Amino acid sequence: xxxxxxxxxxxxxxxxxxxxxxxxxxxxxxxxxxxxxxxxxxxxxxxxxxxxxxxxxxxxxxxxxxxxxxxxxxxxxxxxxxxxxxxxxxxxxxxxxxxxxxxxxxxxxxxxxxxxxxxxxxxxxxxxxxxxxxxxxxxxxxxxxxxxxxxxxxxxxxxxxxxxxxxxxxxxxxxxxxxxxxxxxxxxxxxxxxxxxxxxxxxxxxxxxxxxxxxxxxxxxxxxxxxxxxxxxxxxxxxxxxxxxxxxx
Ligand SMILES: Nc1ncnc2c1ncn2[C@@H]1O[C@H](COP(=O)(O)OP(=O)(O)OP(=O)(O)O)[C@@H](O)[C@H]1O
Numbered sequence: 001x002x003x004x005x006x007x008x009x010x011x012x013x014x015x016x017x018x019x020x021x022x023x024x025x026x027x028x029x030x031x032x033x034x035x036x037x038x039x040x041x042x043x044x045x046x047x048x049x050x051x052x053x054x055x056x057x058x059x060x061x062x063x064x065x066x067x068x069x070x071x072x073x074x075x076x077x078x079x080x081x082x083x084x085x086x087x088x089x090x091x092x093x094x095x096x097x098x099x100x101x102x103x104x105x106x107x108x109x110x111x112x113x114x115x116x117x118x119x120x121x122x123x124x125x126x127x128x129x130x131x132x133x134x135x136x137x138x139x140x141x142x143x144x145x146x147x148x149x150x151x152x153x154x155x156x157x158x159x160x161x162x163x164x165x166x167x168x169x170x171x172x173x174x175x176x177x178x179x180x181x182x183x184x185x186x187x188x189x190x191x192x193x194x195x196x197x198x199x200x201x202x203x204x205x206x207x208x209x210x211x212x213x214x215x216x217x218x219x220x221x222x223x224x225x226x227x228x229x230x231x232x233x234x235x236x237x238x239x240x241x242x243x244x245x246x247x248x249x
Contacts, residue, residue, distance in 0.1 A: 005050040009082030012043040057216025065225040091166040094174035096159030102148030135161040
C-alpha cells in the first residue's frame with residue numbers, strides 16, 4: 001500500500017523568551033533588562049511512514065508533542081529539522097472552532113469554512129442539508145444567528161460536520177470527540193468508521209484508551225517529544241500505561 005504520510009527526522013524547536021530581573025547596572029545604563037531567549041525541542045527526530053487506509057493512534061502524556069505533530073502534518077507548522085511529506089489533502093478535525101467568526105451567522109460560517117477547505121459552490125449547495133443535519137437540530141435552529149451565540153458543544157458540532165464532509169484522503173483528529181455529548185460522539189464514531197471503510201487514512205490523538213482501541217490498529221507513543229514506540233495499538237498502550245504507572249489511560 002502507498003505511503004501517504006512520511007515523516008523523517010522531524011524536529012520542532014519552540015522559543016520561550018523571558019525577561020530577567022533587572023540588575024542595577026542595566027537600570028543605570030539601559031533602563032531595561034536584557035532579554036534572554038530559551039528554546040526547547042517539542043519534537044525531536046520523529047520518523048514514521050503511514051500507509052493509505054491505516055488508522056493510527058498517537059499516545060503520550062500532556063505536553064509530549066502530540067498536537068504539535070498533528071499541526072506539522074496539517075502543514076500549520078513547518079519543521080525546524082527533517083521533512084514531512086503528505087500525499088493528498090488533509091482534513092484537520094483539530095481546533096474545530098478556530099477558523100469561525102463569532103459575529104457572522106452559522107450559515108455564513110458554514111459557507112466560508114467549506115469554501116476555504118476547497119469545496120466548490122455547487123458542492124456546498126449539494127452537501128449543505130447533510131452538514132446541517134449532522135450538526136443537529138439545535139444548530140439548524142440557530143443557522144441565521146451569530147456563531148458566537150452557539151454553546152461550545154454546538155460550535156464543535158458545526159465544525160466537525162463541515163470538516164468531516166470534505167473529500168480529503170487524510171483525516172487528523174485531535175480530542176474533538178471529548179467535547180461533544182454522548183449522542184454526538186456516537187455520530188462522530190460512525191462517521192469516522194465510514195471514512196475508514198472508504199479507504200481514508202485516520203490519524204487520531206486521544207487520551208481515551210477506548211477510542212484509541214476502537215479506531216487505531218497501530219499506535220505511536222511520544223514521550224517528551226521523542227517517538228519511543230511504533231507498533232500494534234495494544235502493545236503501545238501497554239507500554240504507555242506501564243510508564244504512567246497505571247493499567248488504564
Ligand atoms: N506555540 C508554542 N510556543 C511555545 N511552546 C509551545 C507552543 N505550542 C506548544 N508548546 C509546548 O510544546 C510542548 C508540546 O505541546 P503539545 O500541545 O504538542 O502537547 P500535547 O502532547 O498535545 O499535550 P496535551 O496532551 O496536554 O494536549 C508543550 O510543552 C507545550 O507547552
